Each structure stands twice: as structure tokens, then as C-alpha cells.
Amino acid sequence: MRTKTFFDLLLFKTEANLRTEVSRYYLNYLWWVIEPVLTMGVFYIVFGIFMNRGTDHFVGFLLAGLTFWNWFMRSVNNASSSIMGGQGLMQQVAIPKVFFPLEVVLRDCFKLLFSLSLLLLFLIFYPTPVSLTWFALPILMAVQFLLVLGSATLFAALVPFVPDLKFIIATVLHLMFFGSGVFFDIDKMVLPEHLFIIYLNPMAGLLKAYRQILLYDTWPDWFYLVKVFVFALLLLAFSLWLIFRYDHIYPRVCQQ
Amino acid sequence: MRSAPLIRLKNVGCRFKVRHKMMRFKSYEALKDVSFTLNRGEALGIIGRNGAGKSTLLKLIAGILLPDSGQVLLHGNPSIALLTLQLGFSSELSGRYNAVLGAMLLGYTKKEALARLDKIIEFSELAQWIEEPMKTYSSGMKARLGFAVAMEMSPDVLLIDEVLGVGDAAFRAKSMKAMKEKFQAEQTIAFVSHAGSTVKELCNRTVWIENGVTKMEGPTDEVVDAYEEYLSTHDRSLEK
Numbered sequence: 001m002r003t004k005t006f007f008d009l010l011l012f013k014t015e016a017n018l019r020t021e022v023s024r025y026y027l028n029y030l031w032w033v034i035e036p037v038l039t040m041g042v043f044y045i046v047f048g049i050f051m052n053r054g055t056d057h058f059v060g061f062l063l064a065g066l067t068f069w070n071w072f073m074r075s076v077n078n079a080s081s082s083i084m085g086g087q088g089l090m091q092q093v094a095i096p097k098v099f100f101p102l103e104v105v106l107r108d109c110f111k112l113l114f115s116l117s118l119l120l121l122f123l124i125f126y127p128t129p130v131s132l133t134w135f136a137l138p139i140l141m142a143v144q145f146l147l148v149l150g151s152a153t154l155f156a157a158l159v160p161f162v163p164d165l166k167f168i169i170a171t172v173l174h175l176m177f178f179g180s181g182v183f184f185d186i187d188k189m190v191l192p193e194h195l196f197i198i199y200l201n202p203m204a205g206l207l208k209a210y211r212q213i214l215l216y217d218t219w220p221d222w223f224y225l226v227k228v229f230v231f232a233l234l235l236l237a238f239s240l241w242l243i244f245r246y247d248h249i250y251p252r253v254c255q256q
Numbered sequence: 257m258r259s260a261p262l263i264r265l266k267n268v269g270c271r272f273k274v275r276h277k278m279m280r281f282k283s284y285e286a287l288k289d290v291s292f293t294l295n296r297g298e299a300l301g302i303i304g305r306n307g308a309g310k311s312t313l314l315k316l317i318a319g320i321l322l323p324d325s326g327q328v329l330l331h332g333n334p335s336i337a338l339l340t341l342q343l344g345f346s347s348e349l350s351g352r353y354n355a356v357l358g359a360m361l362l363g364y365t366k367k368e369a370l371a372r373l374d375k376i377i378e379f380s381e382l383a384q385w386i387e388e389p390m391k392t393y394s395s396g397m398k399a400r401l402g403f404a405v406a407m408e409m410s411p412d413v414l415l416i417d418e419v420l421g422v423g424d425a426a427f428r429a430k431s432m433k434a435m436k437e438k439f440q441a442e443q444t445i446a447f448v449s450h451a452g453s454t455v456k457e458l459c460n461r462t463v464w465i466e467n468g469v470t471k472m473e474g475p476t477d478e479v480v481d482a483y484e485e486y487l488s489t490h491d492r493s494l495e496k
Contacts (some may be wrong), residue, residue, distance in 0.1 A: 001363060002363065002365070004365045005363055005364060005365050008360055008365050008366040008367075009357075009360045009361065009366075012356065012360060012366060013357065014356060016346055016349055016353060016357060017346075019348070019349060019353075020346050020348040020349060023349075024348065066320060089361070090320065091315070091320065092320070092338055092340050092361075093318075093320070093337070093338070093361050093362075094318055094319035094320050095361075096335075107302070161312040248321065248322040251274060251315070251320055251321055252273070252321065255272065255274075
């Protein structure tokens with residue numbers, strides 16, 4: 001398949017799938033906005049009202065963490081079954097299989113635009129300062145994008161061989177969710193001697209960085225970000241190598 | 257250049273593993289030893305009974321699967337596509353959308369697909385239906401659109417897996433005519449079928465695959481006659 005065709009097809013199919021997803025529902029495109037509002041609403045009710053320990057600006061803290069955590073979690077989750085889901089297509093066309101996780105990641109990025117806009121809009125009116133550090137947002141998101149792409153491709157490449165991995169991935173994501181401090185401040189809740197371990201999880205450090213720049217007018221720990229960037233790059237390189245290496249195996253494996 | 261070989265299969269074999277319980281696998285051989293040549297500009301028929309490995313063979317030629325043994329040699333760098341009438345169809349989206357998608361899946365860029373969209377729509381005879389979501393289409397209409405895409409956007413080598421019998425009688429006649437034109441033109445085609453008659457009508461040379469092995473290769477009339485002869489004796493022996 002020509003490179004131009006591949007990327008044309010990638011964008012076109014992403015758009016087509018987005019349209020297909022919403023066309024089933026009465027409220028159609030509105031769900032791109034309503035859905036993140038509902039998710040945020042649930043977390044606000046549980047952690048912002050019932051479990052509120054009086055932390056300052058807890059709602060902003062929670063929503064900032066949740067938005068970027070969800071981006072990671074959804075892409076990885078959706079991508080892990082993407083190659084199996086692309087079976088119909090790959091049995092008919094000689095298509096590079098990296099197409100499937102890429103398409104899922106793009107689709108989730110598009111949906112992120114809505115929850116991100118909502119978050120930024122909310123933070124503008126929120127008592128925390130809108131500061132110069134907001135300019136670091138694209139950098140953080142670029143790093144997270146690489147991490148999302150690498151993880152998504154890795155799981156997409158592995159799951160067809162061992163479908164049972166899906167359960168392991170769900171467990172790992174669960175663990176990461178609790179370990180990333182989506183609804184609590186890691187630096188206050190975790191024993192100092194365990195902080196090192198917690199921050200081995202790149203999402204924990206990323207969420208902290210997002211909050212620093214969006215809520216607290218603080219520049220992030222650049223050295224940590226460089227480490228995450230390098231890790232994400234290596235992960236992506238490995239995943240791409242893997243998925244291209246087994247490109248012709250997938251149509252067979254998926255038939256088993 | 258009409259007889260220059262374009263694709264050559266040499267002792268191609270293909271095994272599939274099927275998982276039964278837990279970690280246990282059974283493998284079966286879809287193809288054992290298949291060799292033949294597809295020349296530029298020719299229409300090659302591939303016949304064989306159900307389960308002879310014909311569809312697997314097309315997937316190997318299309319580059320979807322790689323053979324376990326033997327080789328598939330391509331001369332030059334031809335674009336090859338498998339004609340399937342349901343290619344990438346998304347039932348929630350309009351026929352127009354799906355036509356573009358189908359054309360791109362056959363290897364064209366979006367620009368190229370859009371440029372030929374009018375012709376596709378015209379051929380499909382869907383008229384204003386083209387704007388409706390495909391879930392509202394009858395199966396005949398879907399097949400017509402798929403066929404129209406494939407006919408307008410054919411790649412260097414077109415692999416066809418028994419798809420005639422599309423739509424109503426009038427459209428069937430039209431598609432048969434379009435197919436014949438394709439088959440007579442410079443289009444290189446591999447046409448798979450289990451029915452001798454269609455192959456006779458469309459192809460000048462034919463390969464007969466039986467149990468994953470090339471049984472015979474040669475002029476269509478000879479091969480198809482031998483195949484039908486074999487079938488009738490085989491069926492008779494089964495009845496006894």
C-alpha cells in the first residue's frame with residue numbers, strides 16, 4: 001500500500017468511525033461533549049462532595065487529572081483489541097496492521113479535544129490562576145501522545161497472540177489509575193520512601209506536571225519530562241518494530 | 257508484453273493452526289504445493305471444489321498472507337487487490353462515503369477516489385440513494401456499489417472471488433458485460449470459481465486446484481472439461 005494511500009485512508013477511516021459511533025444515538029454529536037461532562041460529574045459527586053477532605057481547589061485538581069488520565073486509559077483500552085477488530089479488513093486488503101491502533105489513537109485524540117476544551121474553559125473561571133505556565137501544555141501533551149501511541153501500539157501488537165492479555169491490561173490500568181493520583185495528591189498521601197516507586201509510573205509524573213502548569217503557576221520538572229519522553233520514544237520504537245515484524249502473521253493469528 | 261509473467265507461484269504451501277483447547281493446536285494444510293504463472297494482461301481462471309484452497313490462494317497472491325513454503329514472485333511492482341463486494345462497508349454511512357472508502361482500500365489516494373466517484377455512482381445506478389446510509393440498502397444495492405467501485409478503480413491485478421450474480425437480472429447482464437470487457441482488455445485477472453461454466457465464459461487459461469495441489473494448468477476448455485469429468489465420476493463414487 002502506498003504511503004499516501006495509507007495516511008489518506010487513516011484520516012478517512014477515523015472520520016468514518018467517528019461518524020458511525022455517534023450516528024446510533026439520538027443526541028448524536030452532542031455526546032462528544034455530554035459524555036466527558038457526565039464522567040466528570042460522577043467524579044465530582046464522589047470525590048468533590050462526599051469524600052471531600054477540604055483540600056483546596058479539589059475540583060480543578062480532580063478534573064485536570066481525570067481528563068488526561070482518561071485519554072491514556074481509553075486509547076490503551078480501545079487499541080488493545082483494535083487488530084482483532086480489524087480482522088474483516090485485514091482479510092481482504094494487504095494493509096499494514098499498525099493502521100488499526102493508529103486509527104484508534106487518532107479517534108480518541110479527537111474526542112480529547114472536547115473534554116480538553118471543557119477543562120480549559122472550566123479552569124479559566126476557576127479561582128486558580130491562568131498563567132504563563134499554560135504554554136507548557138502542548139509540550140506535556142506531545143510527551144503524553146508519544147506515551148499513548150507507544151503503549152497502544154504495544155498492546156495492539158501483543159493481544160492478538162494472547163487474547164488473555166486483555167484481562168492483564170485491565171488490571172494494570174486499574175493499578176495505574178490508583179497509582180497515578182487521579183483523585184488524590186501523591187506527594188501528600190504516599191510515604192516519602194515510596195514516592196520513587198510511584199513516579200516510575202510515567203502517568204503519575206505527567207498528571208502532576210499538568211496540575212503544576214494548569215493550576216499552580218509552576219513550571220514542571222523538565223528533567224522528569226525528558227526521561228518520560230525518552231522512555232516513550234523507546235517504547236514506540238519497540239512497538240512499531242514488533243507490529244511490523246509480525247505484520248503478515250496477524251491475519252492468520254486472528255483466524256485461530 | 258501480453259505474455260510476460262507478472263506473478264509466479266512456486267510450490268506454494270500454506271498451513272493454518274487452529275486452537276482447540278487451552279494451549280493445544282491442530283494444524284491443517286490449506287495449500288500443499290501450488291505452482292502456476294499469471295501473465296500480464298491475461299484472465300486466468302482458478303477452479304476447484306469448495307475447500308480446495310482457492311480463497312487462501314487469492315490471499316497469498318494479494319499479499320495478505322505469506323506462504324509457509326514456496327514462493328510468490330512478483331515481476332515489477334504491480335498493485336494487486338482482492339475484489340470483495342463488501343469491502344470496508346460501514347452501514348451507518350452513506351453510499352458515497354463507502355464508495356470513497358472502498359476505492360481507497362483498493363489502493364487509491366483520496367484525490368484519485370474522489371475524481372472517479374461520479375463514474376462509480378453512475379455505474380452503480382444508485383442515483384439519489386447514494387446519499388442514504390447503507391443500512392437502508394438492499395443486498396443487491398450493496399453489491400452493485402461494491403461492484404461499481406471495483407470496476408472503476410481496478411488495480412494492475414484484480415483478484416476475483418466468485419462474485420457474479422450481483423443484483424437483479426438487468427444489472428447482472430451489465431456487470432457480466434463489464435467483466436467481459438475487463439477480461440478482454442489489458443487487465444490482468446485471476447478469477448476463482450467452483451463453477452466451470454463461468455470460467456469458460458470469461459477466462460482463456462485455467463488452473464485447477466484439488467486438495468491444495470495444482471492438478472492441471474492449461475487452456476480453459478481442456479482444464480474445465482477434465483475438472484467436470486472428474487467431478488461427475490467423483491460424485492458418482494460418493495453416491496455408491
